[in-house]
Amino acid sequence: VGVAARDPPGRHVSARSHVIGVRAALRGVCIRPGLGVVTAFPFQSAARAMEEEEEEARALLAGGPDQAAPRALPALCDPSRLAHRLLVLLLMCFLGFAIFAMIILLPFRPRLNGIGGESLAVAQNTYAVSWFKGKELNLVFGLQLSMARIGSTVNMNLMGWLYSKIEALLGSTGHTTLGVTLMIGGITCVLSLICALALAYLDQRAERILHKEQGKAGEVIKLTDVKDFSLPLWLIFIICVCYYVAVFPFIGLGKVFFTEKFGFSSQAASAINSVVYVISAPMSPVFGLLVDKTGRNIIWVLCAVAATLVSHMMLAFTMWNPWIAMCLLGISYSLLACALWPMVAFVVPEHQLGTAYGFMQSIQNLGLAIISIIAGMILDSRGYLFLEVFFIACVSLSLLSVVLLYLVNRAQGGNLNYSARQREEIKLSHTE
Numbered sequence: 549v550g551v552a553a554r555d556p557p558g559r560h561v562s563a564r565s566h567v568i569g570v571r572a573a574l575r576g577v578c579i580r581p582g583l584g585v586v587t588a589f590p591f592q593s594a595a596r597a598m599e600e601e602e603e604e605a606r607a608l609l610a611g612g613p614d615q616a617a618p619r620a621l622p623a624l625c626d627p628s629r630l631a632h633r634l635l636v637l638l639l640m641c642f643l644g645f646a647i648f649a650m651i652i653l654l655p656f657r658p659r660l661n662g663i664g665g666e667s668l669a670v671a672q673n674t675y676a677v678s679w680f681k682g683k684e685l686n687l688v689f690g691l692q693l694s695m696a697r698i699g700s701t702v703n704m705n706l707m708g709w710l711y712s713k714i715e716a717l718l719g720s721t722g723h724t725t726l727g728v729t730l731m732i733g734g735i736t737c738v739l740s741l742i743c744a745l746a747l748a749y750l751d752q753r754a755e756r757i758l759h760k761e762q763g764k765a766g767e768v769i770k771l772t773d774v775k776d777f778s779l780p781l782w783l784i785f786i787i788c789v790c791y792y793v794a795v796f797p798f799i800g801l802g803k804v805f806f807t808e809k810f811g812f813s814s815q816a817a818s819a820i821n822s823v824v825y826v827i828s829a830p831m832s833p834v835f836g837l838l839v840d841k842t843g844r845n846i847i848w849v850l851c852a853v854a855a856t857l858v859s860h861m862m863l864a865f866t867m868w869n870p871w872i873a874m875c876l877l878g879i880s881y882s883l884l885a886c887a888l889w890p891m892v893a894f895v896v897p898e899h900q901l902g903t904a905y906g907f908m909q910s911i912q913n914l915g916l917a918i919i920s921i922i923a924g925m926i927l928d929s930r931g932y933l934f935l936e937v938f939f940i941a942c943v944s945l946s947l948l949s950v951v952l953l954y955l956v957n958r959a960q961g962g963n964l965n966y967s968a969r970q971r972e973e974i975k976l977s978h979t980e
């Protein structure tokens with residue numbers, strides 16, 4: 549079919565006609581090269597097919613605003629191209645960097661960051677899935693996590709220095725110095741806001757250009773969607789709660805734990821306590837990439853939860869150097885965060901993603917609030933060994949839920965544990 553073609557009136561047309569010819573041929577149309585004469589079989593349907601194709605070609609060549617634009621756009625402005633997705637990713641990461649940098653300043657830390665940080669995290673997760681599902685999703689989650697951790701670390705190291713500079717400048721300590729320092733820190737939120745606005749614009753633009761359908765018939769977002777959540781999704785929620793309650797509250801109480809059980813100085817206890825987050829900054833994107841390349845999310849989550857269990861057991865029952873256990877915790881936590889959160893996207897339809905992520909974080913925070921109180925009570929009444937046993941019980945519950953998820957997913961023929969190759973094949977078959 550790759551020969552010059554002429555349309556019936558004898559006008560030469562471009563390479564697009566070749567494409568039309570190929571498509572028409574595939575529909576059972578025979579083209580006589582050079583003459584543009586079409587022998588149709590069956591004639592009427594083929595003629596209709598040609599008409600449709602020509603109409604499409606005319607619309608494209610005429611430069612209809614929506615159809616023609618994506619072809620003419622440079623890669624950076626074309627939402628279907630990698631360069632544009634990378635720009636979006638940069639905005640997503642800085643959105644998190646700035647807000648998490650600011651959150652670390654708040655006197656209510658680590659819980660109360662709810663309204664700003666948690667809603668932002670829901671939006672961030674939903675954007676990540678919408679732009680990267682079926683592509684580099686686990687890596688994107690890893691990068692987001694990494695930027696949030698870098699933001700917190702930069703902030704922790706910078707704010708003390710900034711406070712002392714302002715103190716020297718104003719010649720006094722107290723609320724004015726603190727207020728000015730917080731004001732300057734707050735500027736990072738303006739950066740976040742700019743990223744959020746740019747993202748909102750690019751997202752809407754992509755919807756328009758790529759004709760992503762929003763709110764198809766019956767796809768209304770309702771809070772009552774929760775009752776239709778599938779068993780695998782509920783298991784993901786349980787894994788999330790039971791896992792995180794053994795990590796965040798543990799780190800919250802960790803400093804005293806290392807001072808009392810291992811006789812660390814205050815400085816050494818702070819250092820070891822923060823190693824989980826320090827490891828997560830560089831390792832999260834690495835693990836994200838690994839999960840993208842291999843697939844099998846459930847197996848990775850299983851490894852992460854099992855490693856966390858081992859780490860807590862080492863801290864509870866041995867006097868081994870706690871740096872080993874804490875590094876293992878840092879590594880396993882980074883792996884879990886990259887493999888667990890993206891799984892939601894495989895078990896809920898796209899229009900329910902925001903609800904699902906919102907719900908997941910609500911349950912996570914409810915669990916954290918309750919468990920932090922219980923952990924404090926156990927610590928006061930029974931001491932550290934009991935507390936550690938309690939955390940071990942939580943991680944064990946999480947492990948049990950992962951095993952259940954594996955079995956349920958297998959029984960239902962679900963896609964949560966597909967290899968990367970299986971996912972690629974499914975994607976290709978959908979494209980065809």
Ligand SMILES: C[C@H](N)C(=O)N[C@@H](CCCCN)C(=O)O
Nearest residue numbers: 669672673689692693885889909
């Ligand atoms: C902030 C939220 N409560 C949370 O737990 N976040 C996870 C990672 C969320 C996935 C990346 N957007 C965390 O491990 O901090």
